Amino acid sequence: MHLLLLWAVAGLLRSTLACTAPEAVDVAIVGGGLAGLSAAVQLAAANKSVMVIEARDRVGGRVLNVELPNGGIIEAGAEFIGPTQDRVISLAAELGLGTFATYNTGENVLWHNGTRLTYSTAGPDVAPPIDTLSLIQLATALAELNSMALEINASAPWTHPRAVEWDSMTFGSWLDNATPLQSARFLFDVATTSIFAAEPRDLSLLYTLAYIAAAGNETTPGTFERLTATAGGAQDRRVTGGTQLLAVRLAERLGMEHISLSTPVRHIKRIDEGYKVTADGLALRAKQVVIAMSPPLAARIDYEPILPAIRDQLTQRLPMGSMGKAVALYDTPFWRDDGLNGQAASDTGIVRSTFDSSPEDGSYGAMLGFIAADQMRKFDAKSEDEIKAEVVKDFVNYFGPKAASPTSWVIQRWDNEKFSRGGPVAFAPPGVLTQHGPALQQGFEGIHFAGTESAPYWIGYMDGAIRSGERVAKEVLETS
Amino acid sequence: MHLLLLWAVAGLLRSTLACTAPEAVDVAIVGGGLAGLSAAVQLAAANKSVMVIEARDRVGGRVLNVELPNGGIIEAGAEFIGPTQDRVISLAAELGLGTFATYNTGENVLWHNGTRLTYSTAGPDVAPPIDTLSLIQLATALAELNSMALEINASAPWTHPRAVEWDSMTFGSWLDNATPLQSARFLFDVATTSIFAAEPRDLSLLYTLAYIAAAGNETTPGTFERLTATAGGAQDRRVTGGTQLLAVRLAERLGMEHISLSTPVRHIKRIDEGYKVTADGLALRAKQVVIAMSPPLAARIDYEPILPAIRDQLTQRLPMGSMGKAVALYDTPFWRDDGLNGQAASDTGIVRSTFDSSPEDGSYGAMLGFIAADQMRKFDAKSEDEIKAEVVKDFVNYFGPKAASPTSWVIQRWDNEKFSRGGPVAFAPPGVLTQHGPALQQGFEGIHFAGTESAPYWIGYMDGAIRSGERVAKEVLETS
Numbered sequence: 022m023h024l025l026l027l028w029a030v031a032g033l034l035r036s037t038l039a040c041t042a043p044e045a046v047d048v049a050i051v052g053g054g055l056a057g058l059s060a061a062v063q064l065a066a067a068n069k070s071v072m073v074i075e076a077r078d079r080v081g082g083r084v085l086n087v088e089l090p091n092g093g094i095i096e097a098g099a100e101f102i103g104p105t106q107d108r109v110i111s112l113a114a115e116l117g118l119g120t121f122a123t124y125n126t127g128e129n130v131l132w133h134n135g136t137r138l139t140y141s142t143a144g145p146d147v148a149p150p151i152d153t154l155s156l157i158q159l160a161t162a163l164a165e166l167n168s169m170a171l172e173i174n175a176s177a178p179w180t181h182p183r184a185v186e187w188d189s190m191t192f193g194s195w196l197d198n199a200t201p202l203q204s205a206r207f208l209f210d211v212a213t214t215s216i217f218a219a220e221p222r223d224l225s226l227l228y229t230l231a232y233i234a235a236a237g238n239e240t241t242p243g244t245f246e247r248l249t250a251t252a253g254g255a256q257d258r259r260v261t262g263g264t265q266l267l268a269v270r271l272a273e274r275l276g277m278e279h280i281s282l283s284t285p286v287r288h289i290k291r292i293d294e295g296y297k298v299t300a301d302g303l304a305l306r307a308k309q310v311v312i313a314m315s316p317p318l319a320a321r322i323d324y325e326p327i328l329p330a331i332r333d334q335l336t337q338r339l340p341m342g343s344m345g346k347a348v349a350l351y352d353t354p355f356w357r358d359d360g361l362n363g364q365a366a367s368d369t370g371i372v373r374s375t376f377d378s379s380p381e382d383g384s385y386g387a388m389l390g391f392i393a394a395d396q397m398r399k400f401d402a403k404s405e406d407e408i409k410a411e412v413v414k415d416f417v418n419y420f421g422p423k424a425a426s427p428t429s430w431v432i433q434r435w436d437n438e439k440f441s442r443g444g445p446v447a448f449a450p451p452g453v454l455t456q457h458g459p460a461l462q463q464g465f466e467g468i469h470f471a472g473t474e475s476a477p478y479w480i481g482y483m484d485g486a487i488r489s490g491e492r493v494a495k496e497v498l499e500t501s
Numbered sequence: 502m503h504l505l506l507l508w509a510v511a512g513l514l515r516s517t518l519a520c521t522a523p524e525a526v527d528v529a530i531v532g533g534g535l536a537g538l539s540a541a542v543q544l545a546a547a548n549k550s551v552m553v554i555e556a557r558d559r560v561g562g563r564v565l566n567v568e569l570p571n572g573g574i575i576e577a578g579a580e581f582i583g584p585t586q587d588r589v590i591s592l593a594a595e596l597g598l599g600t601f602a603t604y605n606t607g608e609n610v611l612w613h614n615g616t617r618l619t620y621s622t623a624g625p626d627v628a629p630p631i632d633t634l635s636l637i638q639l640a641t642a643l644a645e646l647n648s649m650a651l652e653i654n655a656s657a658p659w660t661h662p663r664a665v666e667w668d669s670m671t672f673g674s675w676l677d678n679a680t681p682l683q684s685a686r687f688l689f690d691v692a693t694t695s696i697f698a699a700e701p702r703d704l705s706l707l708y709t710l711a712y713i714a715a716a717g718n719e720t721t722p723g724t725f726e727r728l729t730a731t732a733g734g735a736q737d738r739r740v741t742g743g744t745q746l747l748a749v750r751l752a753e754r755l756g757m758e759h760i761s762l763s764t765p766v767r768h769i770k771r772i773d774e775g776y777k778v779t780a781d782g783l784a785l786r787a788k789q790v791v792i793a794m795s796p797p798l799a800a801r802i803d804y805e806p807i808l809p810a811i812r813d814q815l816t817q818r819l820p821m822g823s824m825g826k827a828v829a830l831y832d833t834p835f836w837r838d839d840g841l842n843g844q845a846a847s848d849t850g851i852v853r854s855t856f857d858s859s860p861e862d863g864s865y866g867a868m869l870g871f872i873a874a875d876q877m878r879k880f881d882a883k884s885e886d887e888i889k890a891e892v893v894k895d896f897v898n899y900f901g902p903k904a905a906s907p908t909s910w911v912i913q914r915w916d917n918e919k920f921s922r923g924g925p926v927a928f929a930p931p932g933v934l935t936q937h938g939p940a941l942q943q944g945f946e947g948i949h950f951a952g953t954e955s956a957p958y959w960i961g962y963m964d965g966a967i968r969s970g971e972r973v974a975k976e977v978l979e980t981s
Contacts (some may be wrong), residue, residue, distance in 0.1 A: 189677075189702035191931050193669045222669035223932035287767070287803075317817040321801050323767075330823070330881035330916035334923055337797040337820035338930075343810070398936050401810035436810035443814055450818075450930035451671050452703035456878050 046070040048497055049298045049307035051286045054082025055483055056471040057313030058271040059490025065275055067498055074300050076285035076440045081268035083444055084483060087431050093380050094263040095348045095387060097433035099483045103257035105238040106484035116270040119261035124377040125251045127360045130419045132367035137418060155204035162199040166233060167244045175235035176477040178227055179458045188455040192229040193222035207368040212249045214393040215374040218342025219448050228449035235480040261381060290325040295467055309497050313471040315447045317341055329465055335457035341443020343397040345434040347412045349427035351386035354379040356420045363388060370415035371396045388416055397436060405432045446481030447474050469493045526550040528977055529778045529787035531766045534562025535963055536951040537793030538751040539970025545755055547978055554780050556765035556920045561748035563924055564963060567911050573860050574743040575828045575867060577913035579963045583737035585718040586964035596750040599741035604857040605731045607840045610899045612847035617898060635684035642679040646713060647724045655715035656957040658707055659935045668935040672709040673701035687848040692729045694873040695854040698822025699928050708929035715960040741861060744963060770805040775947055789977050793951040795927045797821055809945055815937035821923025823877040825914040827892045829907035831866035834859040836900045843868060850895035851876045868896055877916060885912045926961030927954050949973045
C-alpha cells in the first residue's frame, strides 16, 4: 500500500507539473522536418526560446536516410537538389555538406507500347524517340504550360485574371485537349506522376501551373522542364551522406534539448499568454505556435478555439499524393557499362520513372524506381515481396537481365507511414486554390503555418520546406 | 498532505479503472447522428450491447432543431424528405412522427441578370422563363446527365466502363461544354450549390452522376430533377416538430444509458478482444467499432494500428461542402398572399436558393435562404449581422419590401461548427471515387464505416444516413 501511495503521489506531482505549470517557450514548433527546423534555427538565432515537437522518433519528416549493411545510405524520401533551389543549396554549404552530380552519363530508356528504345539527352537533339506529330504536340503543350505559368505568382496563383477558369478544370482535362496523341500524352502522365505522385486527373490546372511557376526563384521563372530534368533541373545534384543530414545537422545546430521526439501533438489551446500545446507525454506553453506539417496531418490536431473555416476546409481539401520508392541494390551499377544513365520513362509497369541512386563513388549499384499515384495505390496493401516482384520485372525491361538479381532492397511506402499518410506533397484538386489558397500561408492569432506546401518557391521540395520555415520565422518575429 | 494523498489514491483508482478495465460492449458506435443511431438501434434489437459515443452535447449530428421564443422550431440542418426516401419515411412513421407537404402553392421567383421574373411550376408548362435556346440546352443537358446516371451503380460508380473518363473531369468542365449559354448554365450552378454546397468546378463528374443515381431507390432510378424538385422531389415534405425528432426518438428508443454525449473520440486502439475506444472522459472496450462520421472528421481520430492507405487517403480526399442556412422570421408568410410559393433561384447574391420554412399551420413566416459554396466561404469569417444585411437584400429582391423587416433570425454556419466543419455532405473531387471509392463502405478488421457519404441511396441525405446505419449493422452482425 505504501508503494502504491508513493506511485500515486509521484503521478500526482507529474500530472500537476504537466497540467498546470508546463514549460514555457516563446515559440512551439510542431514538426521537426526541414520547415520546422529551419524556422526553429532562425528563431533561436533571434534569441527566441523554441521547442520543436516532433511525432516521430527522428527529425527530417519526409527526408529520411536508410542505412545499408554495407555502410552506405539510401534516401527513402526527398533526394535531389538543383539550380534555383538557392536555400537548400546554401544550407547544405553552411552545414558543411558536400554535393555531387546525379549520375547522368549515357542514354535514357523509353519503354513505350511494350518496346524499349534508348536515346541521348545530351547535345542539341534531346527529343524522345516518338513520332513527329506527337513530338510537336509535346513541344507545343510544354510551351503553352510554361507560358501560362510565367504569368503566375506562385505564392498567390489565385490573383491571376484567369485563375477561376484554370482552377475549374483538371490538368487531365487540359491535357486531353492539348495532347490527344497517346505518345505525347503518356510522357506528361509519367512526368506528372513522378513529380506529384498524383495523376493529371487529380490536379487542378491552376495548381499545376503554380507548381511550375514555383520551380524557379525570384529572378528565374519556373518551367516544367526544370521539374523533370536531371542536369540543370530538380534532379541535378545529390547531398553527400544523404539529405537527412540537412535535418540532422540543423537539429544539432539548434541543440537537441530544444527538440522533443516521439511526442505527437494532439491539442493546441488558447490561453491568456498564448497557447498550451499538448503532445503525448509533453505539455508546454508558448507565446506563438508554428505548424510545420502537411495540411492534411495538421488537420488532425485539435485546436481550441477552432481555426477559421477557410483554414480548416483547406486542410480537408489538400490530400497527400500516393508515393513509394523502391530501390534495388546491386554489386555494381551495371547499366553504366551498357551506356545507360539509369533513367527510364515508361507507359506501363509499377515503376514508370527511374534514377541511378548509386553512391558518388559508384562502389555499388542502386536503382531507384518511383511508385506513384495509381500504381502505388494498387500496391499499398500488398506485401513488399509482391512489390519487389513487380519492380524487378520493370527493371529487367528497362535495363536488361542483370537487373533480375538485386542483392537487397529498400522499399519505402509513404502512404503507410503514420505521420505522413502519403507523399511527396499535398496537392490541390480543382476549386481549392482560388477559394482556400490564402490559408496556406496566412497565420491566425499567433498560430503560423509552414511546410513545403506553403512555400513561395519550390513547393513540394526540400528547398520549399526551408523557404517556408524561414518565411514563418520572419512572420513570428514581426508579430512578437 | 492527507488530503493530497487521498486525492492521489482516488485519481489512481479512477485512472486504473479507466485505463485497464474500461466498460466493455459488443459494439462501440462513434457518432450519434442518424447513421450511428440507426446502427445502434438495429444492433441492440439483435441483442448486441452498444454504446454510442458522441462528441456534441446532443444527438442528431447534421440534423438540428433550433427552438424559437414563440415555441416553434427551425431546422438548422437537414430539413426535407421526399419520395423514394423509403427509410426516412418509414422511420418517421415508426417513431410516430407526422409529415406535411412543403409549402408549394403559387409561383417561383427567378432573379436573373438583375431582373425578377415569376413563373409557375404547376401544370405541364414547368419551364423557367429563359430564352428558348437556353431552355433547349438545359433540357438536353438534363436528359444527358440522367441518361449517364441511369447506367451507374450508386454504391459502386467506379465499376462503370467510363468511370475513369468521367472521374477525370470536373462537373464544371462537363457543363462548360454542355451548357455554354449562361442562362442555361446558371440554373445548373444554382442547383449544384444548393444540393452539394460546392461549385460545379469542385465536383468530379462521376461523383455528380453517382449522386444523381443515388436519388432514387432499388426500383426507381435517380434523376437530377428528383434532387432539385419540391413536389415529388427531395424537398417534398417536412417532419412535424422538426427532423431532429428523428434522432431524439431513436435515442430514446435505444435508451440514453447507451449514449455518451460530450465525449469526442480521440483514439481507437486494437486490443486482443477487439478495440479500446478512448474519448475525452470515457474509455471502453468493444469487440467491433462503427465509425458513423463524415470521412474528413473520421480522419481526425488516432487509429492504432493505422488504417489502410486506401481508407486514410479517402478521408484526405472527401472535403465537406461549405454550407449555411439563414432563416428570417416574419409575423406572417406574406409572400403567400402575393401568390408566391417562397422558392427563388438567383444568379447573384449571398442566397441563391430559398424555401418557405414556415410551420405547417402558417402561423408565422420563415424564409429559408441557403448560403452555399463560394458564397458561404465569403462570409465564413464575417459577423452574423453582416450576413443578415446581405441576406435581407436578396430576400427583398426576391419577395419585395415586406422582406426587409424580419422579427428575428436563425443563422447556422456549419463550416464553423467544430464537429462538422462544413456541410451538408463530404463530396468527391476528380480522381477520388475510382481510386478510393471502395473504402467508403469497406470495413477493416472489425472497424466499420457508416455515414450518409457511404449510403447506397440518397447519399448526403437523412435517408442515406439511415440506410448506411442499417447496412453497417448488418455487416457487424454478419462478422460477429
